[in-house]
Amino acid sequence: MTPNYLLIGRGRLATHLFHWLPATGHDIRHRWSASLDPREDLLPRATQCSHILIATSDRKIPDLIQALKPLNKTLIHFSGALTDPDAIAVHPLMTFPEQIYDLSDYVQIPFSLDRDDLQLKDLFPNFENPSFVVPPKQRLLYHALCASGGNLSQLLWAEVEKIWSTKLGLPADLLRPYQRRCLENLIQNGASSITGALVRGDQQTVKNHYDVLQGTPLKKIYETFEQELFQ
Ligand SMILES: NC(=O)c1ccc[n+]([C@@H]2O[C@H](COP(=O)([O-])OP(=O)(O)OC[C@H]3O[C@@H](n4cnc5c(N)ncnc54)[C@H](OP(=O)(O)O)[C@@H]3O)[C@@H](O)[C@H]2O)c1
Incomplete structure (x- = not known):
């Protein structure tokens, strides 16, 4: 099944992902941000998507994972420091300021995953980026x-x-x-x-x-x- 995504967050990384994912043929079906959208819109949007991308501040990630866990979706966050057994950590080893990059820059960014039982392409089928595993204890x-x-x-x-x-x-x-x-x-x-x-x-x-x-x-x-x- 081709994934479709709910993108959570409106900060720096979320802004990059909002540009980067469609540019590589990934379908962002919905977007949601705590500071822009009512909380009651989160679950209905999440229900319609196969993968949920939590691109918000590290401190907000655990609560979102707990709220979304019952939906049985693929939960992904992008923190390099945080690990949670109910979500997959997919950390882009790059700095993301407010300005977006060219696609030629995005394709070179390596990703670290916190588990070895799946590949980056299982989560983002069109990414050709390098990826590697850093287990939870070392993150x-x-x-x-x-x-x-x-x-x-x-x-x-x-x-x-x-x-x-x-x-x-x-x-x-x-x-x-x-x-x-x-x-x-x-x-x-x-x-x-x-x-x-x-x-x-x-x-x-x-x-x-x-x-x-x-x-x-x-x-x-x-x-x-x-x-x-x-x-
Ligand atoms: N930036 C990087 O270089 C980088 C690199 C690798 C990984 N990451 C990871 O990516 C995740 C997000 O980091 P980030 O750097 O994107 O954080 P950020 O820019 O500080 O944004 C975090 C959250 O702050 C709020 N926010 C940001 N800009 C706002 C604005 N103009 N108006 C209102 N609210 C605003 C939003 O909260 P709400 O969505 O709740 O409204 C947003 O999701 C973290 O887990 C981080 O570890 C970041």
């Missing part, structure tokens, strides 16, 4: 690592850009080639691609950096990186 670590590498480095760059533009008066666009190259080099050559005063052992330069960063959040972060990652 929190898996998600913490994604957040550490992705969200934390974005936060760090956002702070650098803020000080760059306010204190140096320079446009953040000047940083783009450097940002891209840092990430490209890491992807190509791993930790051996890292350069700079810490790696060279130029302690005086590092101390001068601490002095000039005094009064900004970057000083503590820099010190912690040195203590935790270089000793």
Whole structure:
């Protein structure tokens, strides 16, 4: 049977899915959002669909699973951190901001499932995306690592850009080639691609950096990186 979907949520991921799924030939039959639609519309819409996609905040997912479980539908959520025996975790290993992506970007996104008795294609028949299994016991670590590498480095760059533009008066666009190259080099050559005063052992330069960063959040972060990652 070809699945048809109820999409729950109106946030970032739901907005991407609303574009991405039809673009790959998947049928979103209904949509529902707690903040837009009356609660009494949820079950009638869910009844008409074979698969229910819960793309809302992690904290709202368990209650929705409990409310929908009696319908015996295929319940899917997209959280990387949460597991629930009554739903399948299908986490897209990607960051989804407010702006949607091109289809050529979507097709490359890998998915992690929390079980090995079914394939991504059983849930989304037209997806050719890579997929892999991270079992329930390891999902929190898996998600913490994604957040550490992705969200934390974005936060760090956002702070650098803020000080760059306010204190140096320079446009953040000047940083783009450097940002891209840092990430490209890491992807190509791993930790051996890292350069700079810490790696060279130029302690005086590092101390001068601490002095000039005094009064900004970057000083503590820099010190912690040195203590935790270089000793
Ligand atoms: N964004 C990502 O990068 C990403 C990546 C992988 C997995 N995920 C997973 O996807 C799920 C949803 O995450 P998300 O990032 O899409 O969360 P989000 O953007 O914060 O949206 C979560 C919920 O907040 C409410 N909301 C968001 N925008 C709103 C608006 N403009 N007006 C009113 N209400 C609004 C909606 O609640 P109601 O629907 O209840 O009204 C929405 O479903 C989570 O399980 C998350 O772990 C997200």
